[in-house]
Every structure is written in C-alpha cells, then in structure tokens.
Amino acid sequence: MRIAKLAQFIIVVAVVYALLKAPGVFLGKPIPESLIFMYMVLVVATVLLVMTSTDESAEELFRPIRALVEDPKKAFARKIVFVIAPIVAGYIAYGLSSKGMEPPAELRSIHPAPPSKMTAYGKRIDMDTLENPLRATETGEKEVFNAYVADGAGIYFKNCVFCHGGKLDGRGHYARALTPKPLPFKGRDTIAQLSESYVFWRVVKGGPGLPSEGGPADSSMPAWEDKLTEEEVWKVVLFLYDFTGNRPRERAREGK
Amino acid sequence: MNKRFLKVTIFSIAVIGAYTLFSSLYVPLIVPEEPLSVEAVDTASGVEGFISLGEKIFKGKGACALCHNSVGRAPLLENIVDVSVTRIAAPDYHGSAKTSVEYIRESLASPSAYVVPGYGVAGDEKTSPMPDVTAGAIGLSRLEVDYVIAYLQRLSGVDVTVTREAGGIDVSGAVETTTSAEGAR
Amino acid sequence: MRKRLPGLFGAVFLILVVLVFSQTYAPSAFADYGSRATGVSTQASAVEADNAAPRLTKDDYPASSIVRPRVAVWLAAQMHLWFAAFVLAVPIFVVVIEAIGIYRKDERYDRMAYEFIRVSMTAYTLTAATGVIFAVALFAFYPHLMKYLLSIFKPTVALYFIFLVLENAALILYFRLWKRLRTGAGKIVHLCIGIALNLAGTAIMFVANAWVTFMMSPAGVDLKGAFQGDVWAAVHNNLWNPMNLHRFVANIAYGGSIVGAYAAYRFLSSTTEEEKAHYDWMGYTANLVSIGALLPLPFAGYWLTAEIYAYSQQMGITLMGGVFAWLFIIQAVIIGALFLAANYYLWCGLSRSEGGKRYTPYIKYIAFMVAVSFIVWFTPHTLILKPWEASALGGQYHPYLGSLGLMPAKNTAVNIMLLFTFLSFLFYRRANRVAVVSWAPYGKAAQTAIFASAIVNIVFLGVYYGYFTNTVYKVASSVPQVATTLVAVIACLTIEAFIYKGAKEAGPYRWGRMPERSQYAIFLITVSFTWLMGLMGYVRAAIRQHWHVFSVMRDASPDAFTPTIGYAANVVSIGTIIFMALVVFIFWLSGRKGADYGE
Structure with missing residues (x-):
C-alpha cells in the first residue's frame, strides 16, 4: 500500500524527532533542546523542499489540507480540527511561557581549576603539595584509620547529609530545591576523578570560593572553614572515599 | 500595489526577520570586553587596586587570557612565580633575569628568552608564538606591565611585591601593609 | 530620464570631487572644526611634534543629538558597499554574458546583457550618492581619523578619482554605443570598452580596499603611527591582496544573485510564454554564475583569515575563538540556507524537460546528505544548555555531539555538501539528454567510482586527521579535502562532456516551465x-575592537565599544531593508519604460 504524501511527511518528521530525543531518554545524555529546535527547523524545511520539488508531489502533499478546508463533505472533520488546533497551539504556548523561575542557561564549569595556593585556617596552603595528613594511617595503623573514618561519618551525618544524602548519592532532603544539584559521591565521575586536596578545597571554601568560571554564586555549598576544624574536614574526606569505595586521584609526579 | 509584489516583499522581510531573530534571540549574548579607559588606570591605588587592574589587563587589554587559559594554547600562569625560579636555572634559558619578577617582566617583552617545551611556534621550539606585549597591537605601558606582574603574584599565592612608588615603579620588598599609604594617594 | 541620467550622475560626482579634494588640501580646516564643535581645546592631540597618529580623547569627536555617529557611518558605509558591489559586479556579469553571446552567436545573451546594463544605470547614481553621504558622515564625525588617513593616502585619493573618471567615461561609451556597435569588428571594440570599464571599476575598489585594510593591518608606519613616507608600503599591507581577491569573487556572486532576483520577479510578472522563457533562462544563468562564484569564496576567506592570524594573533583569536565564535554559526546557517535554495532551484529545474522525471527519485537522497552535512556544520562545540541538561551531561560539551563541533568535522561536512550540490547540477544537466556513445555505462560507472572514492577520502581525512592525530595537524586536513573535491568535480565533468558528446534530446526543452515556488529560492539567495555581506562586514571591522587604526590610533569616542552580534544583526537588517527598497525602486524606474532592445 502506498502511504499518502502528507502521512509520509508526518512520519519522517516524527521519526527524526524521536531519534533526536532517544539519547536523552535511553542514555541519559540528552541532546540540548536548543539544538533539537535547530535540527527540527532544518529537517522540516528540507522535507518540505523535497516534497514540493515537483508539481505533482506538491499537489499531492497539500491536497488533503486543501480538501479539509474546502471540501463540503469534510465539514465535520473541519470543525473538529478547527477546535482542536487552537487548543493545541494554546497548550504549547502555555507550556513555553509557564517555565516559572528556571535560571537562564549559562556557560558553567562543574569542576573549575583550583587556585594554586589558598589561605585557610590562618595559614597559606600550597594546593600542589597538599596531602591528607590522616591518609598515612590507612596502611600502618588500621584501627586509627577506622576511628578517623567513623569520626568522619559522624561529622558527615551531622552536617552534610541534608543535601548530599544518607547514601552519599546527592539526594538529601534539600537536594531537590537546589540548582545545581548537590554532587553525589558515589560513582566514578565525581570524587574518584579528584584529588583529596581538591575535595578539601571545595569543602573549606564552598560555593563562595568558586572562581568565576564556576558560575556566579551558583553553588549553594557553604564554606565550612568557620564551622569545621581542619582535622574534621580531613576526616570527612576520608569517610567520603571509604564509604563509596573510591580512591582519590593520585597526584601526577612530574614536579610541575 | 499588486499582490505579487506584496508576496515577494513579505517573503524577503520574513527571511531577514528570521536571520535577525536567530542572531539576537537564539545566539547567546556575549558582550565584548569594554576597553580599559585611560582614566581608570590613572586613579588606581593600593595593592588591591593594583591587582584588580592587573586582572583587568590580563583578561582584557593585554589579551593574555586568550591563550593562557585552560584550553592550553599557552602554559597556565597560576604558579608562575615558583615556576620561574626553575626556568631561570634551566640550561636553555638565555635571558638575563635573576628574580621571578625580572623573569616575568622579561618574558612579557621578549617571550623567546625561554620557551616552555611544546609551546614553540610550529617547527621551531626556540621561538615563542607570543607577541611582545609591550609594543605593537597590545602595547602595555611599563605601569600596566607592573599591574600584570602584581596580578600574577597574587595568582601564584605569594606576597605582592610590585607596587607604585613616587615617580615610577619599584620592585623592592614593599608588602601588603602599604595599602593604607597607597590609598591616601 | 535616461538622457538626464549621466548629467545627474556627473553633478553628484562633481560634488564628491570638490568635497574630498577640499579636505585633501586643507586638512587643517577639519581639525579646527573638530575642536570648535566641542568647545574644548585639542591642542595636545592635534599638535604632535612628529606626524605620529594623534592620541584622541572623547572631546575630539563632534557630538550629535540627532544620530548616533557610529550607526550613521556604519549604515552609510554599508549602503555604499552594497551599491558599489552591485555596480562593480553588474559590468563583470554583463561583459561575460556579452562575450558568451559573441562566442555562441546567441542573440539571447546580448539582449540580456543590454537589458541589465540599462537597468542598473540608476544604481551608479545611487552609488555615488551613498558614497558622498558616507564621506560627509566620516569627515563630520571622525575628523581626526580622516585627517590622519589623508596625510598618508593623499596620492591615492587622486588616483581614485582618475579611475572614477575613466570608469564613468567607459560606462557611458559602453551603454550609448551598444546599438551602434552591434556587428563584426565593432562588437569586439564594444566588448573591449566593457573590459576597460571593469578594469577601471576594479581598480577603484582596490584603491579603496587599501584604505580599509590599512586600518586593520597598518603598514608603512612606525609603532606610534608616524608615516615613513612610502605610500606603496601602506597600500600593500598584509590584508590588501586577500581582501581584493575576496571582494572581487564575492562581487561576482553578488551581481549574479541580484540579476537572478530581477529575472525571478520579471518571471513572476510575465504574461506571455515567450517572456516567461526569457526570464526563466536569465534567472537560471544568473543563478549559475552566482553559485559558481560562491564555491571558491570560502578559500579566499581562508586566505584572508590566515593573513589576519599572521598579522596579529590577537585579532585572529578574537575573530575565531572569542566574542565572535557564534557569528560563524550564523554564517553556517545562512550559507546552508543558500545551498538548500540552490539545490531546490536545480530540482525544480528538472521539470523543464521530459527527461527530468528519471532523476526526481534521487532528490531525496541528495537532500538527506545535504541536510546531514548542514547539521554537522552548525552544531556548536560549546552548547547552550538548560540547567537540567547541564546536570545530565555534566559539562558544557556533549559526549556524542562534541566531536561534531570541531573544525575537521565542519570541513568534512562542507566538502560533502559541495559534492552533493554538484551532483544535483550533474543530474540537472543530464535531465534532457540521452547518451549515444556505446561506452556510456562504463563512463557512468567510472564517475560513480570517482564520486564514491572522493567521499570516502574526504571522510577518512576528516576523521583521521581530526581525531586521531596531534592538534597541529587538525586543520591540515582541509587542504587535501578541498583538493579531493575539486579533482572529483573536474574529473566527473570531463567524463560527462565525453559521454554526452552529440547526445540526443529526450524531449523538447521548455524554458519557462518552472513552478512559481522555485523563484522564491532565488529571492532567498x-x-x-x-x-550575510552586511554581517561579515561588521565582523571584519569589529575585530579591530577599540581601534581606528589597529594598534596605532585608538578610538576614544563614546562609541568605541565593540557591538554585540545581536545589535549588529539589527543594524544589518535595517540596512538590508533600506537597500532592498532602493533596488526595487531602481528596477521599477527602468521597468516603467519596458524593454527597448529591439527598437
């Protein structure tokens, strides 16, 4: 059976749209809406051009539409379409304009480059050589290490759990209200990619300490410098890695 | 006014309108950096003012951040003060700087005094692609170079030693406590 | 009207001469004007010990409460450039068409050439008029800059006017003698006058280009802008030759497109079959010239960009990587639209012949490939993301689409788009022909093989050099890719010529049997x-940023800031509408009298 031109047109456009949406739905890596919009404008234009390149095909494409408007026999269908079309258009317009308080799209870097030195706890800290002073106990004194981790867990559940969640998956009670979302520590793409000194910097300086490329005041992470001691922060860092089974990123030994 | 003419006109204006809307609504608005006004440079005072002017020049007039950024067209300068000590000692260094401040100043005027491995011009590791920023299109004045050095010192996390002295620039051991004296000017 | 035209033109021209010469030989008058207008002494800036470029303050610029000085100068310049492109391009186009007519002994070409030179006579007047407005605006709002430029380019201004006189003389002779020199040796003499007209016109453009490019890449002056005395050095600066080439090629493309629009409009308003056929043919020929000239334009553009990089890395990076990165996405969208429209016109052209039906089923595959290439071309590297998209992707780059945003992918896409547009053209040419040579199937197989291997080679070069080698080689793939495209096109055309030697016609060829829709494709082009000319003109000027003469003379006016793309788009759109309205007016003027070729 031969498919009508108008149906072909609708099918092609719908299939392309589905293909463009697929990476977002199935793989969790959506193609940005702004780009889909551009792609679809192009696809609709191209399909229209192809279908109107000969007189016969153009005639066949528009015949059902013309018939719907002009043919007295289709009066009923016409009435239905003339009622539904404005409603659909209105619904789309409503959807577009009722986005609420969504922040504007910006160019934001999630893990901006840290400074090479910072001032915290009344001293200058060299980020290049900064190590977790408690990490050494992991190999030698296992009980001491476990005690540190347990302390870290206590601090975590008193301070961090509300946003970062009881399972360290970034889904605490407050998480849904925040943009950007609190980072999960599980998985291989957050703290597993970072050195302990980086995590230390982010905890101590928080959102206010982000450089400008990190987005203007985007992160709601507090600066913990005044609320936790240096040792407490290091204990939390130990706990984060220990609980999620991640290893901190080793510093590249090239003597920069 | 005939119908055909009207159709063509509407079509043409629709095309122009589509391009205009695309350029002003879809394309993200990027506002070019304002040129640093001459007055702003003259009224700068204090170490912090010094550093913020240096940052402005680094990202604006000096065009440093076009290349010295995370894209990697040129080396990052976030630790330049410490790094410069090892560079001065490097065997293929052929400048005359003794301190890190001298090294930075020299590099701004003659970038090829030391070329970081991998950052030479194509096919010649001995020549730097960087222009002399104290001349030509960028043309930083001596004062502006000092602003930049102050900014780079802050970036490296060391004390800012370059400040303004009467009639010129000093590279002595002046420290951050001069802020109040500077501010009075 | 036609009798008065040269007189009117002469009057405007005279005003221009007097005006500019008075500035040339009395520049001090303008320096005074500048300071008087603001009531502030500019001695420090106007009087320099040597002849270095003046250092201006914002008081050196006459203020105006009626217009924004920069927008006024911008629009006047753009208007003048459009008209200049028009009147430089039309004679090129007309002479080429006349020559083809002589070569093919086809009266149609001659008629079309004459019709067009007649139609565009008014455009010369408007070019001169906009030129005067532009010059007045410049001297009024930027007196110190003009004084400085004139102090360097004084001799070339004289040259400019000599060429202008020559061009006008040639133009008047060319037009008035068209009917008297119609046969034999006379026709050849007439053609030579036409060529002289073009040489003079191109020379004018080259002189003006020297002034423009000097402001971008000053040469012949020291670091402070003091002139060293060698005018040729200032003229022959880094960007002069690339700019000459780029503007020359673009003018041909532009002239073709204007003629095409004229023909398309006349086609739509034709009442007889004969008229329809004539304008259909005219539109087709003009469009072919236009798209043909568009194809080498990117390579002229590459050269210009490479020279900009070579002159100043800062200017190059500002152009490609910084504030203006998105401009090239807009450019991609527009050029993509141009290609789609050109393809569409060729597809519609299949209906002119009976044999065209054989090729219509292939349209959709060509369209698919053009669309895919287009998609790759305008996919940006840094994406505009909503917050939820950014959090899902974890950054500004897309894991799958990110690689499409890089230069090698775009080069590959452009070459493939060119090849498939060429394929549309090939099908169109074949539409009404039936090969008679016995080896035709082998010839076609060879063409298919060349075409397929060209595509494989282009994709391989793009993918291999783009993603599997060092950064240094990334852009290096573009040259072999372009070479592949050119070789494939030339090889296919050569084989084509042999296959269809003495070919039979499948049926009568019917010029004028085109749907009306197809003419809108020409309007779109x-x-x-x-x-696009307006937009690219903006970016060429804007990469100087806050300099009058890059690195030598700073712009201290309140308008020194670099406008954003959106702002520029608005100005360009307003300019385009005014220009188009004037062009319509010109055509209307000439249309009232009707075609008078046969009289």
Whole structure:
C-alpha cells in the first residue's frame, strides 16, 4: 500500500524527532533542546523542499489540507480540527511561557581549576603539595584509620547529609530545591576523578570560593572553614572515599 | 500595489526577520570586553587596586587570557612565580633575569628568552608564538606591565611585591601593609 | 530620464570631487572644526611634534543629538558597499554574458546583457550618492581619523578619482554605443570598452580596499603611527591582496544573485510564454554564475583569515575563538540556507524537460546528505544548555555531539555538501539528454567510482586527521579535502562532456516551465547574500575592537565599544531593508519604460 504524501511527511518528521530525543531518554545524555529546535527547523524545511520539488508531489502533499478546508463533505472533520488546533497551539504556548523561575542557561564549569595556593585556617596552603595528613594511617595503623573514618561519618551525618544524602548519592532532603544539584559521591565521575586536596578545597571554601568560571554564586555549598576544624574536614574526606569505595586521584609526579 | 509584489516583499522581510531573530534571540549574548579607559588606570591605588587592574589587563587589554587559559594554547600562569625560579636555572634559558619578577617582566617583552617545551611556534621550539606585549597591537605601558606582574603574584599565592612608588615603579620588598599609604594617594 | 541620467550622475560626482579634494588640501580646516564643535581645546592631540597618529580623547569627536555617529557611518558605509558591489559586479556579469553571446552567436545573451546594463544605470547614481553621504558622515564625525588617513593616502585619493573618471567615461561609451556597435569588428571594440570599464571599476575598489585594510593591518608606519613616507608600503599591507581577491569573487556572486532576483520577479510578472522563457533562462544563468562564484569564496576567506592570524594573533583569536565564535554559526546557517535554495532551484529545474522525471527519485537522497552535512556544520562545540541538561551531561560539551563541533568535522561536512550540490547540477544537466556513445555505462560507472572514492577520502581525512592525530595537524586536513573535491568535480565533468558528446534530446526543452515556488529560492539567495555581506562586514571591522587604526590610533569616542552580534544583526537588517527598497525602486524606474532592445 502506498502511504499518502502528507502521512509520509508526518512520519519522517516524527521519526527524526524521536531519534533526536532517544539519547536523552535511553542514555541519559540528552541532546540540548536548543539544538533539537535547530535540527527540527532544518529537517522540516528540507522535507518540505523535497516534497514540493515537483508539481505533482506538491499537489499531492497539500491536497488533503486543501480538501479539509474546502471540501463540503469534510465539514465535520473541519470543525473538529478547527477546535482542536487552537487548543493545541494554546497548550504549547502555555507550556513555553509557564517555565516559572528556571535560571537562564549559562556557560558553567562543574569542576573549575583550583587556585594554586589558598589561605585557610590562618595559614597559606600550597594546593600542589597538599596531602591528607590522616591518609598515612590507612596502611600502618588500621584501627586509627577506622576511628578517623567513623569520626568522619559522624561529622558527615551531622552536617552534610541534608543535601548530599544518607547514601552519599546527592539526594538529601534539600537536594531537590537546589540548582545545581548537590554532587553525589558515589560513582566514578565525581570524587574518584579528584584529588583529596581538591575535595578539601571545595569543602573549606564552598560555593563562595568558586572562581568565576564556576558560575556566579551558583553553588549553594557553604564554606565550612568557620564551622569545621581542619582535622574534621580531613576526616570527612576520608569517610567520603571509604564509604563509596573510591580512591582519590593520585597526584601526577612530574614536579610541575 | 499588486499582490505579487506584496508576496515577494513579505517573503524577503520574513527571511531577514528570521536571520535577525536567530542572531539576537537564539545566539547567546556575549558582550565584548569594554576597553580599559585611560582614566581608570590613572586613579588606581593600593595593592588591591593594583591587582584588580592587573586582572583587568590580563583578561582584557593585554589579551593574555586568550591563550593562557585552560584550553592550553599557552602554559597556565597560576604558579608562575615558583615556576620561574626553575626556568631561570634551566640550561636553555638565555635571558638575563635573576628574580621571578625580572623573569616575568622579561618574558612579557621578549617571550623567546625561554620557551616552555611544546609551546614553540610550529617547527621551531626556540621561538615563542607570543607577541611582545609591550609594543605593537597590545602595547602595555611599563605601569600596566607592573599591574600584570602584581596580578600574577597574587595568582601564584605569594606576597605582592610590585607596587607604585613616587615617580615610577619599584620592585623592592614593599608588602601588603602599604595599602593604607597607597590609598591616601 | 535616461538622457538626464549621466548629467545627474556627473553633478553628484562633481560634488564628491570638490568635497574630498577640499579636505585633501586643507586638512587643517577639519581639525579646527573638530575642536570648535566641542568647545574644548585639542591642542595636545592635534599638535604632535612628529606626524605620529594623534592620541584622541572623547572631546575630539563632534557630538550629535540627532544620530548616533557610529550607526550613521556604519549604515552609510554599508549602503555604499552594497551599491558599489552591485555596480562593480553588474559590468563583470554583463561583459561575460556579452562575450558568451559573441562566442555562441546567441542573440539571447546580448539582449540580456543590454537589458541589465540599462537597468542598473540608476544604481551608479545611487552609488555615488551613498558614497558622498558616507564621506560627509566620516569627515563630520571622525575628523581626526580622516585627517590622519589623508596625510598618508593623499596620492591615492587622486588616483581614485582618475579611475572614477575613466570608469564613468567607459560606462557611458559602453551603454550609448551598444546599438551602434552591434556587428563584426565593432562588437569586439564594444566588448573591449566593457573590459576597460571593469578594469577601471576594479581598480577603484582596490584603491579603496587599501584604505580599509590599512586600518586593520597598518603598514608603512612606525609603532606610534608616524608615516615613513612610502605610500606603496601602506597600500600593500598584509590584508590588501586577500581582501581584493575576496571582494572581487564575492562581487561576482553578488551581481549574479541580484540579476537572478530581477529575472525571478520579471518571471513572476510575465504574461506571455515567450517572456516567461526569457526570464526563466536569465534567472537560471544568473543563478549559475552566482553559485559558481560562491564555491571558491570560502578559500579566499581562508586566505584572508590566515593573513589576519599572521598579522596579529590577537585579532585572529578574537575573530575565531572569542566574542565572535557564534557569528560563524550564523554564517553556517545562512550559507546552508543558500545551498538548500540552490539545490531546490536545480530540482525544480528538472521539470523543464521530459527527461527530468528519471532523476526526481534521487532528490531525496541528495537532500538527506545535504541536510546531514548542514547539521554537522552548525552544531556548536560549546552548547547552550538548560540547567537540567547541564546536570545530565555534566559539562558544557556533549559526549556524542562534541566531536561534531570541531573544525575537521565542519570541513568534512562542507566538502560533502559541495559534492552533493554538484551532483544535483550533474543530474540537472543530464535531465534532457540521452547518451549515444556505446561506452556510456562504463563512463557512468567510472564517475560513480570517482564520486564514491572522493567521499570516502574526504571522510577518512576528516576523521583521521581530526581525531586521531596531534592538534597541529587538525586543520591540515582541509587542504587535501578541498583538493579531493575539486579533482572529483573536474574529473566527473570531463567524463560527462565525453559521454554526452552529440547526445540526443529526450524531449523538447521548455524554458519557462518552472513552478512559481522555485523563484522564491532565488529571492532567498539574494536576500541572504545581502544580509550575510552586511554581517561579515561588521565582523571584519569589529575585530579591530577599540581601534581606528589597529594598534596605532585608538578610538576614544563614546562609541568605541565593540557591538554585540545581536545589535549588529539589527543594524544589518535595517540596512538590508533600506537597500532592498532602493533596488526595487531602481528596477521599477527602468521597468516603467519596458524593454527597448529591439527598437
């Protein structure tokens, strides 16, 4: 059976749209809406051009539409379409304009480059050589290490759990209200990619300490410098890695 | 006014309108950096003012951040003060700087005094692609170079030693406590 | 009207001469004007010990409460450039068409050439008029800059006017003698006058280009802008030759598109079959010239960009990587639209012949490939993301689409788009022919093989050099890719010529049997060209940022800031609409009298 031109047109456009949406739905890596919009404008234009390149095909494409408007026999269908079309258009317009308080799209870097030195706890800290002073106990004194981790867990559940969640998956009670979302520590793409000194910097300086490329005041992470001691922060860092089974990123030994 | 003419006109204006809307609504608005006004440079005072002017020049007039950024067209300068000590000692260094401040100043005027491995011009590791920023299109004045050095010192996390002295620039051991004296000017 | 035209033109021209010469030989008058207008002494800036470029303050610029000085100068310049492109391009186009007519002994070409030179006579007047407005605006709002430029380019201004006189003389002779020199040796003499007209016109453009490029890449002056005395050095600066080439080629493309729009409009308003056939043919020929000239334009553009990089890395990076990165996405969209329209016109052209039906089923595959290439071309590297998209992707780059945003992918896409547009053209040419040579199937197989291997080679070069080698080689793939495209096109055309030697016609060829829709494709091409010229003119000037003469003379006026793309788009759109309205007016003037070729 031969498919009508108008149906072909609708099918092609719908299939392309589905293909463009697929990476977002199935793989969790959506193609940005702004780009889909551009792609679809192009696809609709191209399909229209192809279908109107000969007189016969153009005639066949528009015949059902013309018939719907002009043919007295289709009066009923016409009435239905003339009622539904404005409603659909209105619904789309409503959807577009009722986005609420969504922040504007910006160019934001999630893990901006840290400074090479910072001032915290009344001293200058060299980020290049900064190590977790408690990490050494992991190999030698296992009980001491476990005690540190347990302390870290206590601090975590008193301070961090509300946003970062009881399972360290970034889904605490407050998480849904925040943009950007609190980072999960599980998985291989957050703290597993970072050195302990980086995590230390982010905890101590928080959102206010982000450089400008990190987005203007985007992160709601507090600066913990005044609320936790240096040792407490290091204990939390130990706990984060220990609980999620991640290893901190080793510093590249090239003597920069 | 005939119908055909009207159709063509509407079509043409629709095309122009589509391009205009695309350029002003879809394309993200990027506002070019304002040129640093001459007055702003003259009224700068204090170490912090010094550093913020240096940052402005680094990202604006000096065009440093076009290349010295995370894209990697040129080396990052976030630790330049410490790094410069090892560079001065490097065997293929052929400048005359003794301190890190001298090294930075020299590099701004003659970038090829030391070329970081991998950052030479194509096919010649001995020549730097960087222009002399104290001349030509960028043309930083001596004062502006000092602003930049102050900014780079802050970036490296060391004390800012370059400040303004009467009639010129000093590279002595002046420290951050001069802020109040500077501010009075 | 036609009798008065040269007189009117002469009057405007005279005003221009007097005006500019008075500035040339009395520059001090303008320096005074500048300071008087603001009531502030500018002695420090106007009087320099040597002849270095003046250091201006914002008081050196006459203020105006009526217009924004920069926007006024911008629009006047753009208007003048559009008209200049028009009147430089039309004679090129007309002479080429006349020559083809002589070569083919086809009266149609001659008629079309004459019709067009007649139609565009008014455009010369408007070019001169906009030129005067532009010059007045410049001297009024930027007196110190003009004084400085004139102090260097004084001799070339004289040259400019000599060429202008020559061009006008040639133009008047060319037009008035058309009917008297119609046969034999006379026709050849007439053609030579036409060529002289073009040489003079191109020379004018080259002189003006020297002034423009000097402001971008000053040469012949020291670091402070003091002139060293060698005018040729200042003229022959880094960007002069690339700019000459780029503007020359673009003018041909632009002229073709304007002629195409004229023909398309006349086609739509034709009442007889004969008229329809004539204008259909005219539109087709003009469009072919236009798109043909568009193809080498990117390579002229590459050269210009490479020279900009070579002159100043800062200017190059500002152009490609910084504030203006998105401009090239807009450019991609517009050029993509141009290509789609050109393809569409060729597809519609299949209906002119009976044999065209054989090729219509292939349209959709060509369209698919053009669309895919287009998609790759305008996918940006840094994406505009909503917050939820950014959090899902974890950054500004897309894991799958990110690689499409890089230069090698775009080069590959452009070459493939060119090849498939060429395929549309090939099908169109074949539409009404039936090969008679016995080896035709082998010839076609060879063409298919060449075409397929060209595509494989282009994709391989793009993917291999783009993603599997060092950064240094990334852009290096573009040259072999372009070479592949050119070789494939030339090889296919050569084989084609042999296959269809003495070919039979499948049926009568019917010029004029075109759907009306197809003519809108031509309008789209013309409008897009005009708009794109304006936009690229903006970026060429804007990469100087806050300099009058890059690195030598700083712009201290309140308008020194670099406008954003959106702002520029608005100005360009307003300019395009004014220009288009004037062009319509010109055509209307000439249309009232009707075609008078046969009289």
